[in-house]
Amino acid sequence: xxxxxxxxxxxxxxxxxxxxxxxxxxxxxxxxxxxxxxxxxxxxxxxxxxxxxxxxxxxxxxxxxxxxxxxxxxxxxxxxxxxxxxxxxxxxxxxxxxxxxxxxxxxxxxxxxxxxxxxxxxxxxxxxxxxxxxxxxxxxxxxxxxxxxxxxxxxxxxxxxxxxxxxxxxxxxxxxxxxxxxxxxxxxxxxxxxxxxxxxxxxxxxxxxxxxxxxxxxxxxxxxxxxxxxxxxxxxxxxxxxxxxxxxxxxxxxxxxxxxxxxxxxxxxxxxxxxxxxxxxxxxxxxxxxxxxxxxxxxxxxxxxxxxxxxxxxxxxxxxxxxxxxxxxxxxxxxxxxxxxxxxxxxxxxxxxxxxxxxxxxxxxxxxxxxxxxxxxxxxxxxxxxxxxxxxxxxxxxxxxxxxxxxxxxxxxxxxxxxxxxxxxxxxxxxxxxxxxxxxxxxxxxxxxxxxxxxxxxxxxxxxxxxxxxxxxxxxxxxxxxxxxxxxxxxxxxxxxxxxxxxxxxxxxxxxxxxxxxxxxxxxxxxxxxxxxxxxxxxxxxxxxxxxxxxxxxxxxxxxxxxxxxxxxxxxxxxxxxxxxxxxxxxxxxxxxxxxxxxxxxxxxxxxxxxxxxxxxxxxxxxxxxxxxxxxxxxxxxxxxxxxxxxxxxxxxxxxxxxxxxxxxxxxxxxxxxxxxxxxxxxxxxxxxxxxxxxxxxxxxxxxxxxxxxxxxxxxxxxxxxxxxxxxxxxxxxxxxxxxxxxxxxxxxxxxxxxxxxxxxxxxxxxxxxxxxxxx
Amino acid sequence: xxxxxxxxxxxxxxxxxxxxxxxxxxxxxxxxxxxxxxxxxxxxxxxxxxxxxxxxxxxxxxxxxxxxxxxxxxxxxxxxxxxxxxxxxxxxxxxxxxxxxxxxxxxxxxxxxxxxxxxxxxxxxxxxxxxxxxxxxxxxxxxxxxxxxxxxxxxxxx
Numbered sequence: 001x002x003x004x005x006x007x008x009x010x011x012x013x014x015x016x017x018x019x020x021x022x023x024x025x026x027x028x029x030x031x032x033x034x035x036x037x038x039x040x041x042x043x044x045x046x047x048x049x050x051x052x053x054x055x056x057x058x059x060x061x062x063x064x065x066x067x068x069x070x071x072x073x074x075x076x077x078x079x080x081x082x083x084x085x086x087x088x089x090x091x092x093x094x095x096x097x098x099x100x101x102x103x104x105x106x107x108x109x110x111x112x113x114x115x116x117x118x119x120x121x122x123x124x125x126x127x128x129x130x131x132x133x134x135x136x137x138x139x140x141x142x143x144x145x146x147x148x149x150x151x152x153x154x155x156x157x158x159x160x161x162x163x164x165x166x167x168x169x170x171x172x173x174x175x176x177x178x179x180x181x182x183x184x185x186x187x188x189x190x191x192x193x194x195x196x197x198x199x200x201x202x203x204x205x206x207x208x209x210x211x212x213x214x215x216x217x218x219x220x221x222x223x224x225x226x227x228x229x230x231x232x233x234x235x236x237x238x239x240x241x242x243x244x245x246x247x248x249x250x251x252x253x254x255x256x257x258x259x260x261x262x263x264x265x266x267x268x269x270x271x272x273x274x275x276x277x278x279x280x281x282x283x284x285x286x287x288x289x290x291x292x293x294x295x296x297x298x299x300x301x302x303x304x305x306x307x308x309x310x311x312x313x314x315x316x317x318x319x320x321x322x323x324x325x326x327x328x329x330x331x332x333x334x335x336x337x338x339x340x341x342x343x344x345x346x347x348x349x350x351x352x353x354x355x356x357x358x359x360x361x362x363x364x365x366x367x368x369x370x371x372x373x374x375x376x377x378x379x380x381x382x383x384x385x386x387x388x389x390x391x392x393x394x395x396x397x398x399x400x401x402x403x404x405x406x407x408x409x410x411x412x413x414x415x416x417x418x419x420x421x422x423x424x425x426x427x428x429x430x431x432x433x434x435x436x437x438x439x440x441x442x443x444x445x446x447x448x449x450x451x452x453x454x455x456x457x458x459x460x461x462x463x464x465x466x467x468x469x470x471x472x473x474x475x476x477x478x479x480x481x482x483x484x485x486x487x488x489x490x491x492x493x494x495x496x497x498x499x500x501x502x503x504x505x506x507x508x509x510x511x512x513x514x515x516x517x518x519x520x521x522x523x524x525x526x527x528x529x530x531x532x533x534x535x536x537x538x539x540x541x542x543x544x545x546x547x548x549x550x551x552x553x554x555x556x557x558x559x560x561x562x563x564x565x566x567x568x569x570x571x572x573x574x575x576x577x578x579x580x581x582x583x584x585x586x587x588x589x590x591x592x593x594x595x596x597x598x599x600x601x602x603x604x605x606x607x608x609x610x611x612x613x614x615x616x617x618x619x620x621x622x623x624x625x626x627x628x629x630x631x632x633x634x635x636x637x638x639x640x641x642x643x644x645x646x647x648x649x650x651x652x653x654x655x656x657x658x659x660x661x662x663x664x665x666x667x668x669x670x671x672x673x674x675x676x677x678x679x680x681x682x683x684x685x686x687x688x689x690x691x692x693x694x695x696x697x698x699x700x701x702x703x704x705x706x707x708x709x710x711x712x713x714x715x716x717x718x719x720x721x722x723x724x725x726x727x728x729x730x731x732x733x734x735x736x737x738x739x740x741x742x743x744x745x746x747x748x749x750x751x752x753x754x755x756x757x758x759x760x761x762x763x764x765x766x767x768x769x770x771x772x773x774x775x776x
Numbered sequence: 777x778x779x780x781x782x783x784x785x786x787x788x789x790x791x792x793x794x795x796x797x798x799x800x801x802x803x804x805x806x807x808x809x810x811x812x813x814x815x816x817x818x819x820x821x822x823x824x825x826x827x828x829x830x831x832x833x834x835x836x837x838x839x840x841x842x843x844x845x846x847x848x849x850x851x852x853x854x855x856x857x858x859x860x861x862x863x864x865x866x867x868x869x870x871x872x873x874x875x876x877x878x879x880x881x882x883x884x885x886x887x888x889x890x891x892x893x894x895x896x897x898x899x900x901x902x903x904x905x906x907x908x909x910x911x912x913x914x915x916x917x918x919x920x921x922x923x924x925x926x927x928x929x930x931x932x933x934x
Contacts, residue, residue, distance in 0.1 A: 023872035024864065026880030027887055029815020029855030036814035194915055196819045196827055196881040246817070246881030247915050279820045486879025486916050658875035662917055666878065669918030692824040692913065700906045700919040 012567065013495045013505060014720050017658040021491045021510065022244070022484075031244045034200045034216045035276055042202070043072055045265050045275035046119040047258060048109040048126055049284065050101035053137070053354040053685035054150065055130035057099060060109065065125040070118035073268040074126070075110045080264060082230045086222055086254040086359075087455060090161070090321035092151055095230055095260040101130070102150055102319035103354050104686050105284030110261040112273050137685040139291075139316040139351035150319065150352040159352040161317050162328040164613060168404040169343030171299075171308045179302030182379045185295050186372040187751040189679035190316065192288030193361055194697050197246020199277040199285060201259045203266035211267065212239045215259050218248040218483050219523035222455070224515050226255035227263055242513035248485040249670070250360035251287055253525040254322050258285070283690030287322055287359030288680065289367065290315035290350070294331065296372040299343075304384050304391045308343035309335055313369070315358070317350045322359035324350045329616035330365020335373050336403050336617075337446035338414045338624050339395040344404050354685045360525060362670060363730040366447050371752060374443045374735030378742065387431070388442045388739070389422050392626070406609035410621055411715040411723070414444070417626035417648035420709040425628040425646040432743060436774045437633050439744025443736030445625030445649075447728030449718070450528030452604045453615035462601035464532040465519035466540040468497065471595040474583050476501065476544075478510045482521040482533040487726055488659035489529045493537050495656065496719065500541035501548070502565040503582055519599070527724035530655070531620060532602045534719030539600025547596050551589035552580050605717075621715045623728035624650040627668075629704070629736040633744045635776075638760030640744070642672060642704040642737050649729055650712040653721035660725045661708045667729035668706055673697045675734045677753045746773030786847040788813075789857030797844045804828045804839040807854060815855035815884045819913075826912030829885035830854050836889045836911075855884035858891060867891050867929040876925035878916030885912050890926045898933050900926075 009015025025031040062074040077096035085091040097108045109126050113119035136142050136150060142159025150159050175181060201215040211233060217223050217240075224240040227233065245252065262275040277285065297310040313331045317324045332346030363370075381391040393415060401409045421427075421442070430440045454463050467479040478497055484490040494508040511517065521533055545565060552570040553560040556578055564573045571579025580588075589596055608618035626648045633640040647664050654660040677696055681688040689695045714721025734752065742748055747762030766773065781796040788811070797806060807816050807830065816839060819827030823841040830839045831853035832846070859865035864872070867890045877883045886909060893900060893908040900908070905926050906919075914922060 017875070019872050019875060020877060022880070023875075023877055024861040024868075026877045026883050027864065027868040027871045028858070028860050029813075029884045030861060031880050032814075033817075033881065035818065038812065196825055196879065196913065196915055197817070198819065245879065246819075247879040249915070276818075279822060279824075486877075486881075488878070662875050662878055662921060665918035665920040666916045667918075670915070691822055692820050693822060697913060697915060699910050699913075700923065701910060703919055706918070706920055 011499055011720065013499050014655045015653060018491055018495050018656045019658065020488050021494050033197055033244045033246055034202060034214050037202055037214055037243065039202060039204055039272035042272040042274050043112040043114065043269060044116050044119045045110060045112050045262050045273040046123055047107045047261060048123045050097065050104060050106040050108055052101050052130055052132060053104050053135040054133040055101050056133060057097060057101065058129040058131055061127040062109065065111065065122040068118065068122050068125060070114040071122045072112045072271065073265050074122065075261065075264055075268060080230060084226045084230050084255060085321050086323055087321065087325055090325055092153060093257060093320045095257050095264065103356055105356055106319065107257050107261065110265055112265040112269050135354045135685050137353060137355065137682060139314055139353055142351045142353065143349065150354060154352060160349050161321055161352050162325045162350045164328050164332060164346065164348040166332060166344070166346045166405065166613065171310050171343045171345040174308035174343040175299045178299035178307055180380055180383050181297060181299045182376045182383065183297045184372040184376040185750050186292065186368060188292040188368045189753060190288055190291040190358060191361065191674045191678045192283065192286055192680060192695065193249040193251030194692065194695065195247030195249055195251055198279060198282050199256065199258060200275065201262040202272060202274045203263040204272040205266040205270060210237050210239060211263055212241065213259065213263055214241045214243055216245050216252055217242055218245065218253040218485050218525060219255065220483060220513050220515060221481055221520050221523055223255045223259055227260060230260050231263060231267065240515040242483055245483065245485040248524065249362040250364055250525065253360050253523065254287055256285060279692060280690045283687060284356050286318065286356035289361040290317065290327055290358040292331070292368040294369055294372050296376055298376045298380060300380055302384065304386045304394050306339055306341050306395045309341050311335060311346045313348045315350045317352050318355040318357035319352065320357040322357050323364065324358065326616060327365045329613055331369045333405055333617035334366040334446065335369045336405060336407065337409070337622055338397055338412065338444055340397050342404055355682060356687060362667065363447060363727040367731050367734065370445060370731040371734045371738065375738055375748065375750070378441065378739040379748065389418055389427065392444060393418055406614060407618055408607045410717065411652060411713060412622065412624050413650035413712045414624040414626070416711040417624055417650055420648040420711050421626045421628045421646040424707060424709060427628060436776045437635050437744055438631070439740040439742065440628060440630045441736050441739025441743055443627050443732040443734065443739060445728050445732035447623050447724065447731060448526060448617060448619035449621040449623055449724035450531040450604065450619055451526040452607055452618040452620055454522050456522065462603045464521040464536040465599060465601045466533065466536040467519050468540045468544050468598045469595055470544060470586055472587070472590065474507060474586065476503070476508045478508060479518045480521050480533060481513050481515065481518040482529050483513060483524040485524050487663065488656060489524070489533060491659065492530060492656055493533060496534055496537040497541045500538060500545055502567055502569065504568065527727040530722055530724055531718055534722060535602040536600045538719050540598045543598035543600060544596055547589050548585045552585040555580050555584065555588050620717050621652065621723045623724050625728055625732040627732035627736040629733065629740045631737060631740040631744050633741065635745055635763055638756035638763065640741065640756070640759065641702065645704045645706045645733065646709065647706060647729065648709040648711050649725065651710065651725040652712045652715035652718045652723035654710045654725065655720055655722045657710070660710060663725045664708050664729040665706055668733045669698055669703060671730045671733035672737065675737055675752055675754055677755055679753055746771065782845060784845055784848045786849065787851040789853060799845060801844040802840060803842040803844045803847055806844040807839060813854050813856050817881055817884060819881065826885040827882050829888045829912065831888055831892055834892060834895065836892045853888070855887060858887060865891065866932050867894065870925040870929040870932065874921045874925040874928060876917060876921040882912060882914045886914065886922055890929065894930055894933060899930050
């Protein structure tokens, strides 16, 4: 293994700072997003949303709306009854409501009209007769059999969508002999992705019997498949195109009902239809992080050696399943790393409520449980008078080990992360030594680098395939369905191809995702793209390099084994003056059969246990993190600000430092948003803040100084040693700041967001209990 | 909705534009939907995200909250009027080099805000930069590299 911290990378491009290939288009406003596409004759698609949280539909009368001049189609749900959902095992959504509406904002009908005012008038003319049903706004009221469950598929007549029960080792025995125990009862409000580009889809049915769909999606392949299933059209007659996407963070990682409705409207009218959501509709679509209650008990020996976790979690699913079965597992199993925990018990329940659906959001399933564990460990360290760093060092999972639930751990530089931030932050001189109101805290992270158990309809197929084509123009076209949503995956794919072939980056052209020509990649979720696409791209490029080297061998009269690929040239290793440039080799190689083609694919190796749910959370590699945050609190108001963050991250070898830093800085911003104030606010089942005015994400002036420390070593299976950096960087920031707040003012907050009023109340409670803090 | 239209004349990226618009027409709709300059983005329609920022006589405004009639007799600059691939404005070059764009949807608004800032304050301190961009939301970058890019563009300025 070679250290990735060295300034000199053994690679020409990889390991450096590679500006995003589409950067010039984005900074000039020329990058094309879905809403920028204009097809002539396009109709406006709009949807009618439920004002009822839970109601049975008696009848829908669209007669008047249909007869309004300018209205081309009005669709309702009964004509499209095929259920769908991102997970094949939980298809519980329909394109438009069938029989019932399940939340305020649920889609009931879809209209296509010549312009927006006409479409809106038509929506107002649709008459719906409903029978209101009891609504569920609190998951705890749905844990047992209820008269009218939200879905028929709920466990034993309840609203429980998924229950997970796991027990490894003997948790009760471990607690009985523990030297110390702690308990954290975490409460987490729901948060949402708040990507800047609203949801938007264009569909165009053409007279050749084909349907083209452009959509702001992270999962073009799942969208493709779902269009086929719900609309009953063969997949080869559907073409899905993904233009530039203005952020996703998981919010565009389900096939969404408006994408289907837009396509159905185009099929019904024979004209292109565009459906662009306003910001309020984006909030109703949600699929954000689950509101969560977790009850976490941790047992340890008196020396700090961890003995057991005992976790009971309720997560609120809202109206649909979405990724929820995965979320239910992750809220337990992702508690495990980065530590060795010999005994583990978990009960997780995901409960439907009459609210916008929860789903996958950046660091999906790993964020709230990580908060509870890391805050718990801080409490444990204090109880045992052990430094928080020493406690974590003592329990760090070693490289090439197996967890109690049979996760295969390969590379880990977690200890290096701890050492790096301990030193850089000046921890020894600050922890419990800063004046009252200022504090420092540690939080750590662990996340999957690509799910080993992907959502796949044909499980023996690779998770990613990359195609390359090189022709006489000397350009290399790269085709793959991996979805760049701003994280820089196109840049990485181009750089890997250029690295292997030895060519300039500008020769490599990543083609827009288009299901007609892009081989399947499963999409941008579960932090899978660098690892899986990276390996596939490398293999595809190596295949093309072999063809070029063989052609050069024939030209130069040397055996291929004696040749080496250098910048824009192939030469004899021991006689570098003998060689041929890239174009010369390419032209010779094309003599045999024209343009060169090469394909590479990636499938993760078999791993994990054989018990029910064993594959949930298994991944070909894991990322690790240790963050230290410093905060400044005004104890009279509870207003606080993180001033500095030292973020050590193990993503193996960082292939594009610019992008990795960007992912870490952006993750810290998003994590701080959840910690400091973001919250989906409900009155009953009604979402009260569906706008970016009332749902506040952090402003530039609220950001701390961030020092990124990349300390990973090469992962044995990652492309060029790389692992993920898109989601794992989020989880450590929340507990790091929470633990810093404790150091600052002596208040433990188990409820997130930690708003100033909550912190102030904690300070008041502590003071009235007669417990001064740090010479207060 | 009014059927009455009023003539409006303005300079758009240096070229004269003459249109008859209903009085309630929003500048963003005129630029994006009628004139089809799509670099100006529609993010929230509520003046909260800054993706629709354009310069009105050199001053950043939220085009989703601006009536088209307000542009009458004025100069409107959209992102298309700042630079183009191959001939980038120094602010745009700095955004590319620093990795200040991720998804890029907020980028046109940030670039225009930064261009206006640097015209007013060629060498702003960090606090001035942070204040200037506080009307623009970015969900990807944490603003870190955006601030760096504006600082770099300022360094490059004479």
